[in-house]
Amino acid sequence: MPGGLVANFPHLCTIKREREVRTEYIGMTRTVETIAADVDCFVQPIRQRDRLEYDRRNMVVTHQIYFNQDYELDTNYVIVRNGKEYKVIAYDEASAGIGIVWKAMVFYTPDEATA
Secondary structure (H helix, E strand, C coil): CCCCCHHCEEEEEEEEEEEEEEEECCCCEEEEEEEEEEEEEEEEEECCHHHHHHHHHHCCCCEEECCCCCCCCCCCEEECCCCCCEEEEEEEEEECCCCCCCEEECCCCHHHHHC
16 A cells, blocks of 8 residues: 555564463473564554543553554564563454554553562
């Protein structure tokens, strides 16, 4: 699709998938693999109105991230931008007359908040 916002998202991010892998001693360990790097995206904080809607569903969502292609994300994925990790909570098509886009609803917690 030539020109327009959909073809020119202002941010770059990396998409990673988290998996639990069985260790040789029958335990489990978390691994993270990079699925795609330097992906065009658009990261935005969600509006207060949207935050309240997700709160009603007991979902904590802080940002939405738009993509111009479908990465088939689910809750096992993390999106990284500028060193910040955003955990995917929900993912769906979000087209609205400007072309086909996909939207990940994500949760971000600064490292300082979890220390």
